[in-house]
Amino acid sequence: MAEIRLERVRKTFGRVVAVKDVDLTIADGEFLVLLGPSGCGKTTTLRCIAGLERADTGRIFIGGRNVTELPPARRGIAMVFQSYAVFPHMTVAQNIGFGLRMRHIAKREIRAAVQEAAELLQIDELLDRYPAQLSGGQRQRVAVARAIVMKPEVLLMDEPLSNLDALLRLQMRAELKRLHREIGTTTVYVTHDQVEALSLGDRIAVMREGAVVQLDHPNTVYDRPATTFVAGFIGTPPMNFLRATVNASGDDLALAVGDFTVPLPPAWKPSLRTMVGKLVVVGIRAENIGVHADATPGSLPATVLVSEPLGAQQLLTVQVGKDVLKVTTAPEPLLQAGQTVGLTLIKEKLRLFDEESGKALSIGAGPPAQGERR
Ligand SMILES: Nc1ncnc2c1ncn2[C@@H]1O[C@H](COP(=O)(O)OP(=O)(O)OP(=O)(O)O)[C@@H](O)[C@H]1O
Ligand SMILES: [Mg+2]
Numbered sequence: 001m002a003e004i005r006l007e008r009v010r011k012t013f014g015r016v017v018a019v020k021d022v023d024l025t026i027a028d029g030e031f032l033v034l035l036g037p038s039g040c041g042k043t044t045t046l047r048c049i050a051g052l053e054r055a056d057t058g059r060i061f062i063g064g065r066n067v068t069e070l071p072p073a074r075r076g077i078a079m080v081f082q083s084y085a086v087f088p089h090m091t092v093a094q095n096i097g098f099g100l101r102m103r104h105i106a107k108r109e110i111r112a113a114v115q116e117a118a119e120l121l122q123i124d125e126l127l128d129r130y131p132a133q134l135s136g137g138q139r140q141r142v143a144v145a146r147a148i149v150m151k152p153e154v155l156l157m158d159e160p161l162s163n164l165d166a167l168l169r170l171q172m173r174a175e176l177k178r179l180h181r182e183i184g185t186t187t188v189y190v191t192h193d194q195v196e197a198l199s200l201g202d203r204i205a206v207m208r209e210g211a212v213v214q215l216d217h218p219n220t221v222y223d224r225p226a227t228t229f230v231a232g233f234i235g236t237p238p239m240n241f242l243r244a245t246v247n248a249s250g251d252d253l254a255l256a257v258g259d260f261t262v263p264l265p266p267a268w269k270p271s272l273r274t275m276v277g278k279l280v281v282v283g284i285r286a287e288n289i290g291v292h293a294d295a296t297p298g299s300l301p302a303t304v305l306v307s308e309p310l311g312a313q314q315l316l317t318v319q320v321g322k323d324v325l326k327v328t329t330a331p332e333p334l335l336q337a338g339q340t341v342g343l344t345l346i347k348e349k350l351r352l353f354d355e356e357s358g359k360a361l362s363i364g365a366g367p368p369a370q371g372e373r374r
Helices: 042-050 091-104 106-120 135-148 166-183 194-200 218-223 228-233 266-273
Strands: 002-013 014-025 030-035 058-061 077-080 153-160 186-191 205-206 211-216 240-249 252-257 262-263 279-284 289-292 302-307 314-320 323-329 340-345 349-354
Touching: 002 042, 014 042, 014 058, 014 211, 014 240, 030 042, 042 058, 042 077, 042 153, 077 135, 091 106, 091 135, 106 135, 106 166, 135 166, 153 279, 166 194, 186 194, 194 218, 205 218, 205 228, 211 218, 211 228, 228 240, 228 279, 240 262, 240 323, 240 340, 252 266, 252 279, 262 302, 266 289, 289 323, 314 340
Parallel strands: 030 186, 030 205, 077 153, 153 186
Antiparallel strands: 002 014, 002 058, 205 211, 240 252, 240 279, 252 262, 279 349, 289 340, 302 314, 302 340, 314 323
């Protein structure tokens, strides 16, 4: 096992800067998820760590060793790709043992290692089958077993679940989490699926245009996104945004949303004093908005545009002045389009962003980061 360290790693393809001077330290035994939209540089970052791409500038260390100039085979890594290329003419056992055979390991040792890896992935019943006789999920397990049988210092995975159907993905996600707990190998996992990232990561590195824009524990990324981009990328539905002005009313601070006033927590006063009179972007998640069937005094008047029953809850699309928000509430009673409702915003859950840069305004010390690594 090993720590991975990227120092100002840059990779360009012609005029495209795929990885933009990334600094990143992944702790020994950590499960780090690289998350971001298509084309943001996740795969290229992973391929640089693997040695499949040569960084233009910067250095990469694995377990304290400078591997920047080393070929993939000498970096102590194993990789699982999206297209889990298993060899069709080999049995499951031969597929898993392939890398060890290349290393001329004794047959008996190979058999034992293959058996152990297969048991970890729960495919030990399938060792004599050929890939064509396996389901997609089973084939992906073979690909993972083939990687971990090498006992790599570092496991690199690029969207390994994206070829599986939704139910299987859910199952394999939990399996990968269990596997990581059992083998503890430092893992870098690429996905553009934010739910997968929240579920699997000890930490998540959110990437945009080749750069890491936030590196935090999943709960922190969710609850305290560093920018409106992260806030809008993470969560189903993503965070709502409202335009508002910071107002001082007497000794207290409040947000003016249209002609409506939302009081702010008194503890935020010191950090926001300089913002009085300024326009801000207010972020609030769907579950942090209360919905009242009647527009009770003190609640923000809104009109229901759409109500969607989703089983455990109903998802409302509501209009507040010029802004449209998503709100989740109890499944019953089902609200009707056109109905007027009153919204209350949990003020501690309001997140304020700079109107121009989209960066989160730092407010007080904030609570300590949630979900510390094991
Ligand atoms: N071999 C290549 N030649 C030229 N451009 C490339 C090459 N590989 C990647 N790029 C470009 O570099 C950028 C980053 O690509 P990368 O594959 O790392 O993105 P990604 O985050 O993995 O996206 P996706 O989620 O779609 O897999 C993109 O603009 C892409 O077009
Ligand atoms: Mg990719």
